[in-house]
Amino acid sequence: MSPLWYTHLLNRSPLFGVISMPHFGRRCLSSIDYRKYLLTQIAYMLRDNTVAIEDALFTDLGKPKFEVHMFAGNRPSHSGDRHYPKNLSKWTAPEKPAFSLVWSATRRVVYKQGKGVCLIVGPFNYPMAVCVRPIVSAIAAGNTVVFKPSESTPAMSALFAEMFPKYVNPGVLRVVNGGIEVMEKLLDMRWAHLVFTGSTRVGRIVSIAAAKTLTPVTMELGGKSPVFIHPSCDMQIAARRILWGKVVNAGQTCIAPDYVLVPKELEAELVDALKKAHDEFYPDGPFAAGVMGKMVTAEAFKRVTGLLKATQGTIAFGGDVDEATKAIAPTVVVDVPFNDALMSEEIFGPVLPIVTVASIDEGIDFVNNGEHPLAIYVFGKDEQFKKQVLSQTQSGAISMNDVVLHAASHELPLSGVGASGIRGQYGFDTFTHFRASMDPPNWLDVVLGIRYPPYTERNIKLSSYFCPSIPSRPKGPSFEMEM
Secondary structure (H helix, E strand, O other): OOOOOOOOOOOOOHHHHHHOOOOOOOOHHHOHHHHHHHHHHHHHHHHHOHHHHHHHHHHHHOOOHHHHHHHOOOOHHHHOOOHHHHHHHHHHOOEOOOOOOOOHHHOOEEEEEEOOEEEEEOOOOOOOHHHHHHHHHHHHOOOEEEEEOOOOOHHHHHHHHHHHHHHOOOOOEEEOOOOHHHHHHHHOOOOOEEEEEOOHHHHHHHHHHHHHHOOOEEEEOOOOEEEEEOOOOOHHHHHHHHHHHHHHHHHOOOOOEEEEEEEHHHHHHHHHHHHHHHHHHOOOOOOOOOOOOOOOOHHHHHHHHHHHHHOOOEEEEOOOEEOOOOEEOOEEEEOOOOOOHHHOOOOOOOEEEEEEEOOHHHHHHHHHOOOOOOEEEEEOOOHHHHHHHHHHOOOOEEEEOOOOHHHHOOOOOOOOOOOOOOOHHHHHHHOEEEEEEOOOOHHHHHHHHHHOOOOOHHHHHHHHHHOOOOOOOOOOOOOOOOO
């Protein structure tokens, strides 16, 4: 396995000179066929290096082989690469706006072009899936990419630096490895677009830096994704799905269920079902070889175990830790108040607090009083219950009767509230500049000549035909606001 070498980004370095050029690699990416070639190359890069990827992710995260194949994106069908060559010609085709009697003769067209050189800053938790997908989207849209993987996963980051130059022209994509100093240097530069996936704390720093250079930013941050439990749910299935979503990748998933909101009378049934699922998942215990991942760093291990030590709740089961291997057993904590340490920040580990609520309204109010979560999960067969949570909350995504799985569907956007998606056509659109164009013929001045001085009352009257009409004046509200 190759060692991780940090990239030197001094002003005099050749790499700095290349990526700071405004037309880095743009000429070759004007060809749609060449973009398709590059995307297919990336797909085969992932397939050809499957064993190396498995080894790197096990070294960095203790990731079981199945999780590598399900979530890491090392297959074309999972990374989404196969969708791009198939649809790219359609997505990149110029489009005409909707018909307008006033403007139809001006030959309006919207062209789709790449934005330029994009910076993609990857996270540690899913260094394949969450890094490769935006890279694929950016190249598909006609951009060149500078990719900064996480220094917290040195084996995988070193593998990225080794693999990509063998399959993708370095004039199209450059891998930049390093820590805080390298990141600061990258953020000093102006980019056509910046994608950052990571913590809210670092996201604020990235946003401030990007604002100084007017770099547009797409972020996928974390948050505390709640689970709502309704009496109508199948508790056994709910428990299996919730526990799986919490323990996959050792809980280090930005859309993992962070805590459960459940009626008091259902708490014991839920805990029993979670314990049953746990025992079925780990017959030899969660610390057996190859069955569960580990915390990525010693600092991450100390942070999660610190939250567990500070909780006012009671551990229902689990709680075992192994500092030497950075392993934390799946842990369920009951009697957790809203102001508990476990509720103060995103847990990002295999610890699941159970919070009892007197009503669904109390749970919704608590969720709405915090930051909008990246996902909300709703378990129950009652359609009115689902509709209430859907209509009265905001989140990046909402899933009914399952967790996390929506992220594996290539056709759905993966985003937070107010952020763009980063895959499929959503990803293509994120990295695309929609360039408006108009080519009016000379004879159109017969109509458009009213814009020229001298301005007269006739000009003003005729100009009103260019303004869209509005509906008839309403006589009263069509509905009452729900309070």
